[in-house]
Amino acid sequence: MKTTLTVVLASVLSSYVSGQVGINTANPITSLDIVAKRTDGSTAEGILPPRLSGDEIKAGDAQYVNSHAGTIVYATAPVNVASNKTANLTSSGLYYFDGNVWQKMMPGDPRKFNVQTAGDIKNSVQDTDHNGWYLLNGRSISSLPAAAQNSASGLGFTSILPDATDRILKTRVGAELLGSEGGSNHISITRSNLPDINLIGIVSGTAESAGSHAHTADEGGYLVGGTSVGNNGSGHYQGTAVASSWGGVGMLNKTSTTGAHTHSLSGVATIPTGGQGMKLDNRSAYLVVNTFIYLGE
Known part of the structure; x- marks a missing residue:
């Protein structure tokens, strides 16, 4: 009791004299000067900051503003659901408030x-x-x-x-x-970019026909010359340059029958892929x- 009272009186007296506070010393040399009570290992010396869990620190979020920068606490446990100010409270340890969030104090x-x-x-x-x-x-x-x-x-x-x-x-x-x-x-x-393959499609039509056969005309007939078909006996059709002069003269509805033969067929087969031109992600x-x-x- 005597020792405690002496420390308090010394602290108060020194604060009045020099504006500085000393603990266990009558001659503080800084704003707060704490001197070890004993140095022989018989007592636990040091400063013990407030000990709070992460959730308890979070509960006081509204109390900590920019002017509290530098405040130190010891978190006994991490916060369960962090707020903006307690986002760094992920483990137990010493933390200081930087004016916005709590930062963990590291060695050095x-x-x-x-x-x-x-x-x-x-x-x-x-x-x-x-x-x-x-x-x-x-x-x-x-x-x-x-x-x-x-x-x-x-x-x-x-x-x-x-x-x-x-x-x-x-x-x-x-x-x-x-x-x-x-x-x-x-x-x-x-x-x-497509693979080197052939797309298989079907071309409709007859490319070859064996044996004697004739060809019919899609438009009703073939106009022929140098024949004896409906002409004037000269082997050539001679009209009078009027529409009625045709009248079917020199016209056949199918070609003459000939021997077995083939027909050449050429063309481009268009085979849709069914695609929509979409880009690949x-x-x-x-x-x-x-x-x-x-x-x-």
Whole structure:
């Protein structure tokens, strides 16, 4: 009781004298100076922050605003259903509030464990810029903060960031420019892409007829000359240049019968495939994420 009272009095007195608070010391050298009570290992020394479960920390979301940046708590368990502020509470440990979300405290500078360099690419289910990472969505370079603009310019982006929307990432080949876009999600089949096969179709008609036969005329008859059929005896039809002069003279309704012979047949058979000219989707099964580039904080 005596020791505790002495510490409290010393803390209050020192705060009045120098505006600084000391615990276990009458001469604090910082805003809050805590000196170990004992150094022989007979007591547990240190600072013990508030201990709360992830769900208990989440319950106080409304209480933590930007002015609470720097607040430290110890999460005894991860949050079950995360909110925006507790999205990083995935395991027990020390966390600090950065003014927007709770961040896990790591041993040392986290950037030494996860080094980022301007131009690094990552995929994430986050949907906004964060911690120096900028969404690759084709936006204007001028819309970025000044430091990010400088980094983008140093990477060769002069007007816009690349747009990674609905695209996969590929490794550069030859003289391809880094950050350039190309390719398509769909394939159009051309004739040269089809397999080298014959499509089988049916051509209707008689190409060959054996034996003696005659040919009938589709239009009612054949106009012939040099015959004795209905002419004036001279072997040639001589009309009077009027329509009535034809009157069937020099007209036969079928050719004369001749010997066995064949007929040449040529033509193009059109065989529809039944297709609709639809494009093929060139994408494999996928997981939708966003793509970010690191341009620095």
